[in-house]
Amino acid sequence: MVYKKKSIVIGIETSCDDTAVSVVNRNRNVLSNIIIHQKIHKKYGGVVPELAARLHEKYLVKAVNMAISSAKINKNQIDAVSFTLGPGLIGPLxxxxxxxxxxxxxxxxxxxGVNHVQAHILSQFIKKGNLNKSYYPIFPFLCLMISGGHTQIVKVNDFFKMEILGSTLDDSVGDAFDKIARMFGFSYPGGPKLEYFSxxxxxxxxxxxKPLVKGLDFSFSGLKSHVMQFIKKKSKKNPYFVQNNLSDLCASIQRIIAEILLEKVKKAIADTGIFRVSLAGGVSANNEIIRHFLVLEKKNKKWEIFIPKKKYATDNAAMIAITGLLKYEKNIFDPINVCSYSKFQTF
Structure with a gap:
């Protein structure tokens, strides 16, 4: 297969409950980025896999047509199709x-086929407006991957050479946010609501x-339990405790989580000597976490922090398409019988 100078790649993302399709070109420009949200899951308090799969079947053709039309191309101009291979919910995948x-x-x-987690990391290589390539992080760099399903510190040596330095031992940070938010009576997804009230x-x-975890690994189950016990104890004395202290509770929880993440990244920097750090995943859109990292960047001249645009932080197809483009440039393709996978596999 010969790599064309005017490459156009379409990306399809169906790992969870968002039906997303995007088109990118050789210059890493996003020509279209369509996301159809499945709002029905809110009433169930979480994503129902079988329902999500059926809705993907309903929306996917529409999303593809919208993406191609918005990109102002026709389907015959597309040079490759990339899609989320895993991890995620197997039915939707x-x-x-x-x-x-x-x-x-x-x-x-x-x-x-594209690894969903890897795509989050490589979303940093989507062209940002009129900025040139020098804005992209230089290899090697560290990536803090934080989402509803994953919490990892990854050493990125090249586009497709990545090494996990640390990972969560139990809950992901996004899952912890959502479960704590549920204690406050917030509907799914609770993380953004917790941020709003903070x-x-x-x-x-x-x-x-803060959980005491050795090395670069994380744990959030203990924090979640601590918050639950704290709320139960206070609510016994005052049934309106959460209601009367909601903003302070949300702000305090966000701060402690941001500090946990930052402390681990600081250790990773000390261990590796790499001062370039990117954030990735849906939780990287959290303003309090972003603020903690940018404040430290101002204090440390060596630090370089790369923050994704919020529309590319949460699940989207542009990250799938850009990863597909990078693979296309290196002639990395998959056979038609390639199998999807639900659990995270090594990069």
């Missing part, structure tokens, strides 16, 4: 994989203990 395989066979173009809160009003 299979819907995206089946469509991508049919699309590949129908147009006789290469098929490119804006006018005193982040030093309540002190929660």
């Amino acid at each position: 299979l819907v995206g994989a089946s469509f991508a395989k049919s699309f590949s066979m129908g147009l006789k173009i290469p098929l490119i 804006k006018n809160g005193n982040s030093k009003k309540f002190i929660f203990s």
